[in-house]
Amino acid sequence: MLDDRYALAHRLYPYARSADQDARGAVHHPVVIIGGGPVGMAAALDLGLKGIPALVLDDHEGVGEGSRAICFAKRTLEICDRLGCGDPMVEKGVVWNLGKVFHGEEKVFEFNLLAEGGHRRPAFINLQQPYFEKHLVDRIRAAQDAGAPIEIRGKNRVAALEPAEDGARLEVATPEGAYAITADWVLACDGAGSPTRKALGLGFTGKVFRDSFLIADVRMKADFPTERWFWFDPPFRDAGASALLHKQPDDIWRIDFQIGWDVDRETELQEDRIRARIDAMLGAGVEYELVWTSIYTFQCRRMASFRQGRVLFVGDSAHQVSPFGARGANGGLQDADNLCWKLAAVMQGEAPETLLDSYDAERGAASDENILNSTRSTDFIIPKSEQSRLFRDAVLQLSRHHDFARPFVNSGRLSQPCVYDGSGLNTADALEGGPRVTRPGAPAPDAALGNGFLLDRLGNDFVLLALGCDAPELPDLRVVSVAAPGADIAERYLGDAPRGLYLIRPDQHVVARWLEATPAEITNARDRAMGREATP
Amino acid sequence: MTLITTRNVADPDAAYELLLSAHEGLSKAESDALNARLILTLINHIGDIEVLREALHLVRDDTG
Numbered sequence: 001m002l003d004d005r006y007a008l009a010h011r012l013y014p015y016a017r018s019a020d021q022d023a024r025g026a027v028h029h030p031v032v033i034i035g036g037g038p039v040g041m042a043a044a045l046d047l048g049l050k051g052i053p054a055l056v057l058d059d060h061e062g063v064g065e066g067s068r069a070i071c072f073a074k075r076t077l078e079i080c081d082r083l084g085c086g087d088p089m090v091e092k093g094v095v096w097n098l099g100k101v102f103h104g105e106e107k108v109f110e111f112n113l114l115a116e117g118g119h120r121r122p123a124f125i126n127l128q129q130p131y132f133e134k135h136l137v138d139r140i141r142a143a144q145d146a147g148a149p150i151e152i153r154g155k156n157r158v159a160a161l162e163p164a165e166d167g168a169r170l171e172v173a174t175p176e177g178a179y180a181i182t183a184d185w186v187l188a189c190d191g192a193g194s195p196t197r198k199a200l201g202l203g204f205t206g207k208v209f210r211d212s213f214l215i216a217d218v219r220m221k222a223d224f225p226t227e228r229w230f231w232f233d234p235p236f237r238d239a240g241a242s243a244l245l246h247k248q249p250d251d252i253w254r255i256d257f258q259i260g261w262d263v264d265r266e267t268e269l270q271e272d273r274i275r276a277r278i279d280a281m282l283g284a285g286v287e288y289e290l291v292w293t294s295i296y297t298f299q300c301r302r303m304a305s306f307r308q309g310r311v312l313f314v315g316d317s318a319h320q321v322s323p324f325g326a327r328g329a330n331g332g333l334q335d336a337d338n339l340c341w342k343l344a345a346v347m348q349g350e351a352p353e354t355l356l357d358s359y360d361a362e363r364g365a366a367s368d369e370n371i372l373n374s375t376r377s378t379d380f381i382i383p384k385s386e387q388s389r390l391f392r393d394a395v396l397q398l399s400r401h402h403d404f405a406r407p408f409v410n411s412g413r414l415s416q417p418c419v420y421d422g423s424g425l426n427t428a429d430a431l432e433g434g435p436r437v438t439r440p441g442a443p444a445p446d447a448a449l450g451n452g453f454l455l456d457r458l459g460n461d462f463v464l465l466a467l468g469c470d471a472p473e474l475p476d477l478r479v480v481s482v483a484a485p486g487a488d489i490a491e492r493y494l495g496d497a498p499r500g501l502y503l504i505r506p507d508q509h510v511v512a513r514w515l516e517a518t519p520a521e522i523t524n525a526r527d528r529a530m531g532r533e534a535t536p
Numbered sequence: 537m538t539l540i541t542t543r544n545v546a547d548p549d550a551a552y553e554l555l556l557s558a559h560e561g562l563s564k565a566e567s568d569a570l571n572a573r574l575i576l577t578l579i580n581h582i583g584d585i586e587v588l589r590e591a592l593h594l595v596r597d598d599t600g
Contacts, residue, residue: 394572404580 002155002175004060009130012062012137015155015175026180029055030347032170033187034158034196036060038069038129039315039332040189041136045083046340048143048150049460052347055183056150057172059157063137066292067128067217070248071326075417075443076333077121078455082508085139086121089132093125094247099228101411103396105235109406110227113414118488119446120453124414126248128217129329161186161199167310185343186311189336192299194317200308206301207375209322210261211382214240214295216274217252220288224253230411232381232396236280242381242411243281252291255281258382265295298322300371300378306335307360314339319367324377324412327370334417335363341460341506345530355531358425366418373413380410417443420509427503427512427525433496434513444508447488454480454489461506462526468499472519477526505529539590 013036020027031047033040036058047054072089080086097114100107113123140150159178160171167184188196197204229245236243240257247253257277259268267273274293282288302319306312315332339359345351383389398405420426420441429440437445444465447454457480464471464479467489471479482489494500503512503525512525527533545551558574559567579588 390568390572391576394569394576397569398573398576402577405576408576 006064009065010063013154021179032183035190043336048148050344053149056152057156061154063133069129069329073330073415093127102231108399118448192316217292218288239277239280321374330415351530431513435495465502
């Protein structure tokens with residue numbers, strides 16, 4: 001019953017008997033995280049670094065094989081920087097900025113993601129998911145050595161979950177039999193097929209797209225540039241209706257073919273069939289090794305609510321998108337980023353439990369945005385009707401010679417962090433002339449600052465950013481002062497305003513900004529952001 | 537900007553003739569593709585999505 005569902009790339013946490021298995025009753029844990037994928041591990045790390053004990057239960061003993069998610073966005077890297085593991089990811093990853101879109105033989109246009117300087121991190125890196133996960137676990141090991149209360153248990157599968165008003169009771173299966181534990185809080189990070197969601201009988205509704213895609217990761221020495229190449233109706237017609245070529249580390253290339261809905265998976269996954277497609281694309285005589293292949297179909301769907309009392313759904317278990325736009329893993333990391341500071345504040349008695357409803361509200365809105373974007377991309381790539389194909393082809397035709405048509409081309413709108421407009425945690429914008437990009441609810445954009453970068457100065461807690469002015473004195477609120485803002489900061493944070501004060505949340509989203517503010521106004525904004533009644 | 541629903545073309549006959557002559561000699565598929573490119577080009581010219589919304593509303597309601 002504990003058979004592996006997939007082969008491992010790195011066996012990072014072999015099964016080891018825990019004292020809980022020999023305890024008389026069910027041992028209690030403050031937070032149990034179900035699933036040790038990128039989202040679960042990021043959540044464990046974030047909570048552990050805040051001193052909240054986090055227990056990860058994973059039904060495997062390490063990181064699964066296969067590249068799977070490969071595009072990690074700037075915001076994800078910034079979150080990893082905050083957690084202390086951005087560097088190894090960027091060092092290993094392949095940085096890319098240029099994308100080219102082809103229609104048949106012809107290049108329709110190209111785009112450059114690197115529009116703006118003064119950011120520590122690139123717009124995207126490509127990195128195989130196993131590396132991403134391993135860097136997270138390596139960072140957890142270092143945090144554990146420094147005393148962070150994180151525990152990972154491999155080959156521990158949650159077999160049953162009984163939610164209660166004040167927590168949950170879990171039955172956990174291991175190679176040596178089952179044991180029970182209790183928890184105050186449960187984070188279900190167990191993926192799109194979430195057994196937790198199914199066990200609770202919760203719905204997961206949305207759209208299924210009637211096409212399938214073949215992924216082939218191949219190792220080859222090729223001198224293709226480090227760019228994202230996407231073909232609509234590729235000239236190597238027999239290979240697929242669309243195709244993608246993208247570089248990963250270790251001389252691995254991601255190739256993706258749209259192969260139709262009514263395909264026989266087993267046949268299409270045969271090596272000679274896959275090689276026939278790749279040969280058609282690369283031309284005969286190119287030598288390569290097949291590293292990982294998979295066929296996927298996809299859905300865009302979400303749960304009605306990501307919070308079910310003391311059980312919180314995070315990442316793919318809560319919402320699923322098509323892969324166009326790289327919004328799956330990147331969205332999941334932002335979920336964890338949004339949730340962990342709130343959960344820590346609730347558990348430490350600093351905020352009421354209702355603060356967690358804002359996790360559902362904010363990430364629900366983000367998920368709707370991701371689903372909207374990925375659905376639109378999918379509708380462009382896989383036209384559903386004769387008319388939609390007609391317009392799609394018309395856009396591509398026009399785009400060859402006319403720039404105005406190119407913004408209509410949609411081969412994936414790449415992951416951008418959501419702005420939490422309208423969130424109940426925000427305080428009304430009070431910086432006249434301030435740029436839209438830093439309005440309350442927006443993720444704080446990076447900017448060059450001294451010899452470093454602004455985001456590295458913001459840290460892990462609420463912070464008051466004082467730009468070109470003195471900050472009012474407040475107990476327990478760290479201040480980052482920039483007496484003479486440089487060009488980046490002036491452009492991104494001040495706009496037409498002569499100076500400004502920003503209150504920034506632990507997940508680096510702006511919650512309030514002013515031209516000037518009294519200590520009481522700042523305290524009130526912080527109370528609101530913590531879901532507390534304003535201090536009278 | 538709102539959708540102009542009053543007479544706005546100085547020489548309607550000439551405009552209509554331009555439209556028809558553009559389609560002369562084209563197959564059904566070629567004509568459909570031309571129309572699609574024309575619509576997209578005019579949408580770009582209009583720019584304002586609200587005008588498009590109003591126009592779609594008008595043409596959808598007017599099938600009687």
